[in-house]
Amino acid sequence: MQNFDYCTPTRLVFGKGVIAKLPSVMAPLGKRVLMTYGSGSIKKLGLYDKVKELLADYEIYELPNIQPNPKYDPSVLDGVRLCKEHNVDVILAVGGGSVLDCSKAIAAGAKYDGDPWDLITYKVKAQAALPIVDILTLAATGSEYDAGGVISRTETNDKIGYIDPLLYPVCSLLDPEYTFTVSKKQTAAGCADAMNHVMEQYFVEDSTLLNDGFCEAEFKSLMTNARKCLANPEDYTARAEMMLDCTYGCNRILSLGNSPSGWPCHGIEHALSAYYDITHGEGLAIITPRWMRHILNDRTVHRFVKYGVNVFGIDTSLEPFEIANRAIDATYAFFEEIGIPMHLRQVGIDDSRLDEMAHHIAVNEGLEHAWAPLSEEDIKAILVASL
């Protein structure tokens, strides 16, 4: 078991009608608010009007149109400018993981005099950040309970994970009813994203019985509840369980004391969505079983056996590689069952830039240090198998 240093100070206010607590949550944080959101689904939900009504005596500035795979330019830069211009006290992020990720970069950038890219690339360590409150409308990334965000810079094909303890939200308001209208495509992609977050913590050299159990419970709950959400989008219990499952995805609570994995699928997927702007969860679902098959060997097989037996109930009397391969097949089959396009070609990626992407990943993601180390050649092979 490895040493660790852990703290997640975020308050989770979870359940039906928790929006009513927004005024008391915001009260100590200041009156000048930057409200960030995405394409406008929060207006259809009535959430935009509700926030305006509850915060009628606040000065609210708005940053709308934050895109999936949120962009440094214009979103982060516009947000930082708004915060500085209006001396904003607090950011209220209303939306899914992309809105939250973008808001985190803005929160740090607003308290920094230079180019916010310096912070995101760790050239400069942030010294302060605006407080963030969020109202979540999509179960997927876990950004509501972690200190990280992923920001894309289109012109350089960079998609960078930016993590700083200053960026934990002060409070996340989680009402599963706001996810009733999430499309089947986004529900499935959210599940795949969360499944992969757990895999990136489960497939490691050194883990504990407790963490393995936590992760296996996550896999089973995510699969069971995603199926229920797809069958009945207004199943409150299933939406609620899936929302909390996703919340635990990235704040390390599932793997304290585990050795690091290197987050290989995320490393590979970040290039896919940086080059092609595909849906992150779909990219992960496509990569995951190919990555699994590629790294399966005598050293790694025991983890796939544990995964197969405890998550999919595969017969323990089979040969280890048989169990492992069935587990990988079951993973693929689950993603396919929930409607995810399982080939890169189906999401608009052909073989024309695979070499370039493999090189970009090999240079930038450090996957030679992953649990199962990946060279540029390995990465290329996984991409080819994913076509």
Add this chain to the structure above:
Amino acid sequence: MQNFDYCTPTRLVFGKGVIAKLPSVMAPLGKRVLMTYGSGSIKKLGLYDKVKELLADYEIYELPNIQPNPKYDPSVLDGVRLCKEHNVDVILAVGGGSVLDCSKAIAAGAKYDGDPWDLITYKVKAQAALPIVDILTLAATGSEYDAGGVISRTETNDKIGYIDPLLYPVCSLLDPEYTFTVSKKQTAAGCADAMNHVMEQYFVEDSTLLNDGFCEAEFKSLMTNARKCLANPEDYTARAEMMLDCTYGCNRILSLGNSPSGWPCHGIEHALSAYYDITHGEGLAIITPRWMRHILNDRTVHRFVKYGVNVFGIDTSLEPFEIANRAIDATYAFFEEIGIPMHLRQVGIDDSRLDEMAHHIAVNEGLEHAWAPLSEEDIKAILVASL
């Protein structure tokens, strides 16, 4: 799934040698320290000297001799007086759950002008508390990661759980090596305490797939690692896993969204240790299987089936009551295996005050609202079965 409002702001610094971080943890909290500890095992461990060395430039006042089932008088009262006399900035608790629990009551009492008992009994809501840092030497109560403490008042046979969000430790330093010298008796009692914390969250009306999986992982990890710690007290990995297992026991992370259980075994055990000052974990281990057997019925059997199948691997093809009874037997057998005396008579409790205790519990613990409601008669029957 129930609504909830959750935040655990405590920082966990875990692993070999983390004592080295003590100065940086303490630095922002002030120079006048009340160091609280128990019987002196921290001197044998060298921890007392190490703290003095690391905090050489601090003013350290000491409250030694905090007893198991920590007492309002003298420990809490003495600690509050010391804090007020010396204008203490921060409490450094060095020991197990009793030292921590006592320190929490002191932390609140030090910031209150009246009798601290007003706070502990919720007659008055605490408005502030001193910050607490702890160095844990015993895996058991989870007090290092929760906002509660249990305080006993001998003259009235009261043992009261006092919970306030002000009481989360700022930071818990958790080095499993400090638990190498914990006796077999205390190792087993600590395991039983933690097992019961999980049971009190698992046996409920409304739970989630995720929480059930978390709790089942806890049961399995606690049993496996307690056995290893008893067989080899210096097995670092087993001590480490058990320490973290116990840490999650009482801060609700295992059961967010579950309906309440009423914590019935704790309600009953608190009277046992208030009247007879027995070891809390032993009292819980004795009560637990008798409570289980007493409440087993058509409404509750399904939870025992889940517990039996997922924790003990009992054959699913058996009749539900057969599975449930085998699970209860297995629970009893485990406690017995790790060396816990499984009868009240063995810990010095005879039948002379059972009526009095049953009445005290019925009046004070609210167990008529538990998941399986308990009347005074039920409580008496559980006590009699435990003799």
